[in-house]
Amino acid sequence: MSQIRNIVILTGAGISAESGIDTFRSAGGLWEQHRVEDVATPEAFSRDPDLVLRFYDMRRAAIQEKVPNAAHRALAELDAQWNGNLLIVTQNVDDLHERGGARRVLHMHGEHLKAWCTSCDIRSHWRGTLIDRPCCPVCQARTLRPDVVWFGEMPYRMGEIHAALREADLFVSIGTSGAVYPAAGLVRTARELGLQTLELNLERSQGSNWFHETRLGPATEVVPDWVAEVLGG
Numbered sequence: 001m002s003q004i005r006n007i008v009i010l011t012g013a014g015i016s017a018e019s020g021i022d023t024f025r026s027a028g029g030l031w032e033q034h035r036v037e038d039v040a041t042p043e044a045f046s047r048d049p050d051l052v053l054r055f056y057d058m059r060r061a062a063i064q065e066k067v068p069n070a071a072h073r074a075l076a077e078l079d080a081q082w083n084g085n086l087l088i089v090t091q092n093v094d095d096l097h098e099r100g101g102a103r104r105v106l107h108m109h110g111e112h113l114k115a116w117c118t119s120c121d122i123r124s125h126w127r128g129t130l131i132d133r134p135c136c137p138v139c140q141a142r143t144l145r146p147d148v149v150w151f152g153e154m155p156y157r158m159g160e161i162h163a164a165l166r167e168a169d170l171f172v173s174i175g176t177s178g179a180v181y182p183a184a185g186l187v188r189t190a191r192e193l194g195l196q197t198l199e200l201n202l203e204r205s206q207g208s209n210w211f212h213e214t215r216l217g218p219a220t221e222v223v224p225d226w227v228a229e230v231l232g233g
Contacts, residue, residue: 004196004230006085006168008161009075010186014175014202015219016092019066040150050131056146057129060112064127068100071174071223076101078227087164091176091183093148108155108183114147123147155182165190172198172226175219178205187211200226 013021038044039055068076079086079102088105090097093112097105110116115126119141126144128134133142149155165171171190178184187210190197199211200222208214215222 004084004169006164007082007087007170007172008164008168008186008190008195009086009088009172009174010176010183011075011088011090011092011097011174012176012183013092014177015071015090015223016066016069016094016096017175018071018218018220019069019094019096021063021066021092021094021096036151040148041152042150043152045145045150053129053131053146056112056148057131060127060129060146063094063096063112066094066096068096069220071219072096072100072102074224074227078230079104081231085164085167087161087168089161089164089183089186091180106157106160108149108157108161110146110148110156112146112148115144116147117141117144119143158182161186162189165193165195168193168195170198171195172200173205173211174200174223176201176205178207198226 034055039052045052075088075097086104088097088102089108090105091109093107093110095111095113113125113127114123115130116123117136117139120136120139122136122138124137130144130146134144135142136144171187173187176183184207187197187207191210197211199205199208199214201216202218203216204214
């Protein structure tokens with residue numbers, strides 16, 4: 001690792017699964033048996049806003065009862081001790097990276113604990129419900145929605161992510177399925193830029209062939225082991 005200075009890490013649902021947060025493609029169906037088309041698209045929100053708001057109110061309440069696991073804490077340790085550039089890009093909308101202690105975190109798919117006012121375009125920290133159509137704390141309009149990127153919408157801050165990749169030496173993917181784009185395409189971008197690439201996952205992802213190395217196992221085991229290796233080297 002002596003030649004590695006700057007690192008970009010992509011995390012997905014697999015890193016939070018061991019904290020009790022369902023993955024989107026977990027056995028037994030989607031979140032609480034809801035289909036993507038019913039709760040995670042702009043069309044679903046237009047068609048049945050009450051269903052969508054109740055669903056995200058439930059998820060928002062649930063994540064506040066979960067706690068970071070050893071994988072989150074290991075990445076926080078890396079964040080604290082790594083002297084080079086480090087960016088943890090997460091597809092997850094929970095706050096377990098931050099509660100685990102990480103600071104250099106970018107949420108490309110938004111955050112459960114924020115609400116987006118579509119009238120004034122302000123994102124506000126939010127821990128309560130949205131089903132009762134509360135007022136925006138800034139403009140007072142009753143047009144708040146979950147600040148979560150739905151299927152068919154553009155992920156946040158892609159320019160920053162690609163800029164970080166252009167400066168990086170190593171790209172690491174943790175707990176991702178490799179099925180959701182554009183996140184799934186970041187490893188290909190990394191390879192084209194000449195980065196070293198590493199996959200840490202419970203099983204091989206759909207894009208596993210793009211990685212120079214794959215290490216399989218639970219995130220709570222493989223991530224701390226890798227971080228110890230990096231910091232020890």
